[in-house]
Amino acid sequence: MIIGSPTSGTRAEADKFPQLTYTCLQNMGTRFPETKDFPKKPCPSGIMVNLRFPT
């Protein structure tokens, strides 16, 4: 089972994989929001990547 594609370079291509999202952790309990874009500002507790099957 595979999620995403390393060749996705545009929003339209990324939208084919709605189950691949990022969460910018303000603390380790942060769960929202989930974004399609990689965070653009520093995330104090790190970046959580969310992958869901089925695609």
Next chain:
Amino acid sequence: MFWNSLTALALVAPSHALIRFGCSQLVVDRLDPLVEPGNTPSAHLHQIIGGNSFTPDMRPEVMDPAKLSTCTTCQPADDFSNYWTAPVYFKARNGTYKRVPQKGNSGFEGQNGGMTVYYMQNQLADFAQKSKVKAFPPVSDLGLYGCKKLTFQGIPHDHWLANLGYPC
């Protein structure tokens, strides 16, 4: 007899549950048995977690991790699945790259890198978890390759996807 009865009961009892567990890093390597079976190195670097039989070529006709693994980096000692993702690199102003460290989720701080794995019947927020699920079929039946032509127990791929939720 006792065990037979217990097994039968376990098979018919409805189950409303989800499982969440941590898995430490097994290895970080340029290997991708799903997309590029047998290629050493693969095009991309991955952090791999799970069973210790992980190997560059894991096609069903070559090996079965459920049979060959003897241990796992996942908390459930009998989860011999492997899971892998591409790691992230930080590009410094001087053009050099440094791998961004990976860490365990809250509650799994003791693990080395890795991931948190969930198996759910429904989405996380649905506490009822009522959808029916079946155990994964043997890997030779699951057919992780050539998915578009795939059938499972005679069910065409699209139908199989919708009903059983084993996407490719």
